[in-house]
Every structure is written in C-alpha cells, then in structure tokens.
Amino acid sequence: MIQKIDHLGIAVRNLDESVKYYENALGLKCEHIEEVPSQKVRTAFFHVGEVHVELLEPTAPESPIAKFLEKNPNGGIHHVAFGTDNIGAQLATAKAAGVHLIHETPIDGAANKLVAFLHPKSTQGVLTEFCTPKA
Numbered sequence: 823m824i825q826k827i828d829h830l831g832i833a834v835r836n837l838d839e840s841v842k843y844y845e846n847a848l849g850l851k852c853e854h855i856e857e858v859p860s861q862k863v864r865t866a867f868f869h870v871g872e873v874h875v876e877l878l879e880p881t882a883p884e885s886p887i888a889k890f891l892e893k894n895p896n897g898g899i900h901h902v903a904f905g906t907d908n909i910g911a912q913l914a915t916a917k918a919a920g921v922h923l924i925h926e927t928p929i930d931g932a933a934n935k936l937v938a939f940l941h942p943k944s945t946q947g948v949l950t951e952f953c954t955p956k957a
C-alpha cells in the first residue's frame with residue numbers, strides 16, 4: 823500500500839550550485855549527498871516536513887538524468903516517488919492495471935532504499951517511482 827509521497831526528484835545540471843540555492847535561498851539543510859551507481863547520478867537530499875526533495879545530477883552521458891536534461895535544459899521536476907510498504911505488490915498492481923514498468927523488480931536506490939520506476943507513457947505523463955526502505 824502507498825503510505826506517502828516520499829520525495830520529489832528534481833534534475834539539476836550542477837548539484838553543488840543547486841544545493842547552495844536550496845540552503846541559501848530556501849533555508850533548507852542538505853541531509854546528505856550520495857552517488858547512486860545504478861542510476862548514474864549524484865543525489866542530494868533535503869527534508870521538507872514528511873517529504874524529501876532529491877536533487878539529481880548525472881554522472882555519465884547515458885544517465886537517465888542526462889537524457890532528461892537534453893530535453894529540459896534548465897532541469898526541473900523529474901519524478902514523484904511514492905513510499906510503499908510492499909514494493910513487489912505495488913508493482914504487480916500497476917502491471918495488472920496495464921502500466922508499463924521500467925523495472926520489473928526493484929533496484930538499489932539512494933538512501934538505502936529499493937526503488938522501481940514506472941514508464942511515464944503509462945502514468946499520465948509523470949515518471950513515477952515506488953520506494954521502500956531496504957529490510
């Protein structure tokens with residue numbers, strides 16, 4: 823079952839500059855910065871109440887975030903992540919509803935979580951992530 827919006831993923835060109843913006847202009851505090859090899863990104867996390875903001879900077883040209891930045895040169899909202907207590911069941915439900923899954927089985931994500939993405943062509947235009955803490 824989906825329990826909450828866990829985070830908003832925001833694609834950025836320069837992680838360090840973006841972190842400064844969120845800290846200086848919005849007064850948020852960066853919790854941690856982490857490289858996620860499975861997604862070829864460097865990420866920075868901010869607490870915003872119950873929700874997090876996840877900034878994503880590509881670390882390789884074939885990174886999904888690099889491709890997003892080719893289409894959206896200024897960066898922007900990249901995905902919405904729903905926290906679930908059963909990622910396998912969530913994927914099965916989505917698949918049964920006709921959703922095209924990018925990941926049939928969850929992969930390692932940032933912040934010690936398992937994550938899986940649904941294709942935006944079958945999610946009303948919003949790239950959708952399911953995530954759950956690793957056991």
Ligand code: ZN
Nearest residue numbers: 831876903951
């Ligand atoms: Zn995410």
